Amino acid sequence: MIYFAAAYLIVWAIFLSYGLILGGRLRRAERRIRSSR
Amino acid sequence: MPPRKGHGCSQGGQPAGWDSLAAMGIVAGVSMLVSLVLILFFAPLEKEMGIVQKIFYVHVASAFAAFTAFGLTFICSIAYLVRRSRAYDQVAASSVEVGLVFCTIVLLTGPIWARAAWGVWWTWDPRLTTTLVLWLIYVGYLLLRASAMRERRRAVAAVYGIIGFIDVPIVFMSIRWWRTIHPVVIELGGIGLSPRMKLVFFITLLAFFLWYLYLLMIRWRVAALEEEIDDLRKRRISEGSIP
Numbered sequence: 591m592i593y594f595a596a597a598y599l600i601v602w603a604i605f606l607s608y609g610l611i612l613g614g615r616l617r618r619a620e621r622r623i624r625s626s627r
Numbered sequence: 628m629p630p631r632k633g634h635g636c637s638q639g640g641q642p643a644g645w646d647s648l649a650a651m652g653i654v655a656g657v658s659m660l661v662s663l664v665l666i667l668f669f670a671p672l673e674k675e676m677g678i679v680q681k682i683f684y685v686h687v688a689s690a691f692a693a694f695t696a697f698g699l700t701f702i703c704s705i706a707y708l709v710r711r712s713r714a715y716d717q718v719a720a721s722s723v724e725v726g727l728v729f730c731t732i733v734l735l736t737g738p739i740w741a742r743a744a745w746g747v748w749w750t751w752d753p754r755l756t757t758t759l760v761l762w763l764i765y766v767g768y769l770l771l772r773a774s775a776m777r778e779r780r781r782a783v784a785a786v787y788g789i790i791g792f793i794d795v796p797i798v799f800m801s802i803r804w805w806r807t808i809h810p811v812v813i814e815l816g817g818i819g820l821s822p823r824m825k826l827v828f829f830i831t832l833l834a835f836f837l838w839y840l841y842l843l844m845i846r847w848r849v850a851a852l853e854e855e856i857d858d859l860r861k862r863r864i865s866e867g868s869i870p
């Protein structure tokens with residue numbers, strides 16, 4: 591059970607972390623492009 | 628669209644807008660949740676390994692998503708060398724980054740499953756070794772993009788993206804070509820799973836594919852915006868408005 595839980599926690603933690611990083615980069619880029627135009 | 632001066636390549640296609648991103652996000656997110664619920668409550672327990680076998684669903688689906696990602700990089704790299712369109716280069720680079728996320732999941736869930744099934748976290752088995760090499764190849768791709776000169780970066784990365792893909796069929800075939808302890812689930816005769824396991828497996832494959840597409844759409848938009856910002860900055864420097 592511990593291995594199963596660890597594997598699924600890792601998968602969702604990676605997706606969440608990458609999603610947050612990507613979302614942050616997207617918001618930052620959108621803001622910079624709006625202020626540059 | 629005619630080639631843009633100073634870059635030696637055309638703009639090409641455009642990344643998805645906010646509406647498409649939102650729609651894809653809902654579809655992909657719901658698919659991922661459905662697959663998780665099915666894995667937890669619908670997929671039967673395997674007789675020998677029990678619940679640990681359920682790592683299989685995300686492990687294999689992540690591997691297929693990574694292969695798809697690197698396959699798209701391979702196609703877009705060829706397309707870039709032929710057409711010299713920026714869009715192909717942006718998609719190729721974006722797909723590598725998203726593919727690496729899935730490949731990392733493969734390399735982390737694999738050892739957890741191996742520990743439970745074989746009693747070791749890692750062994751230099753052909754499948755494990757070629758997968759680690761695959762991960763290193765595409766980490767190298769990103770490092771190359773970050774370090775190579777801007778003018779030549781796209782072409783050099785495209786050539787690397789084509790050559791690097793050679794490892795994907797090697798990873799897939801490694802358990803068939805060499806002696807290995809890694810299980811072979813997908814064979815020519817079919818998939819060695821019970822009907823309910825097979826159903827959950829295919830739904831998880833689809834969910835991970837949709838999730839990959841969603842992440843790719845966002846990443847491509849980020850890449851396109853960042854290049855546009857870079858272009859605007861360069862134009863202002865050349866016009867003298869930025870010292």
